[in-house]
Amino acid sequence: xxxxxxxxxxxxxxxxxxxxxxxxxxxxxxxxxxxxxxxxxxxxxxxxxxxxxxxxxxxxxxxxxxxxxxxxxxxxxxxxxxxxxxxxxxxxxxxxxxxxxxxxxxxxxxxxxxxxxx
Numbered sequence: 454x455x456x457x458x459x460x461x462x463x464x465x466x467x468x469x470x471x472x473x474x475x476x477x478x479x480x481x482x483x484x485x486x487x488x489x490x491x492x493x494x495x496x497x498x499x500x501x502x503x504x505x506x507x508x509x510x511x512x513x514x515x516x517x518x519x520x521x522x523x524x525x526x527x528x529x530x531x532x533x534x535x536x537x538x539x540x541x542x543x544x545x546x547x548x549x550x551x552x553x554x555x556x557x558x559x560x561x562x563x564x565x566x567x568x569x570x571x
Contacts, residue, residue: 469550476547477501485532485544485564485571487557494525494556496532496564498544508535525556526563533567543570 478484483498497509510532512524519527536544544564551557565571 465550467550472547472550476545478545478547482543482545483507483541484547485561485569486547487549487551487560489549489551489556492521494521494528494560496528496560498532498536498541507541508532508539510535522556522559525559526566529560529563529565530567532560533564533569537568542568546571 476484478499478501480500480502483500486497486499488495493512495509495511498507499505500507510528512521512528514531515524515527517524517527536542546561548557553561561571
């Protein structure tokens with residue numbers, strides 16, 4: 454791994470820790486955690502009190518070919534649909550150290566369109 458990539462990972466880890474120090478999910482309002490890989494995006498609702506994942510969705514579940522930002526929006530909608538089936542309406546958003554821009558923002562907007570409040 455090059456020094457530039459190592460620095461990028463370290464800086465994201467610092468931002469992630471800062472966000473996690475302020476954001477905590479509970480059963481009545483779980484944490485919507487986002488992970489962005491180079492090709493896919495993942496979202497999950499986590500109850501931090503018990504340490505359990507309540508609902509998860511990823512771009513791997515969506516079988517259409519589209520731009521990555523469009524897939525992220527669909528993942529948000531899918532996550533919101535699964536959450537409403539389990540009776541979850543409100544969440545806190547954890548961007549995971551990523552900038553609130555692009556695919557992360559698209560996932561959040563999709564979740565809002567699907568009915569989640571945050």
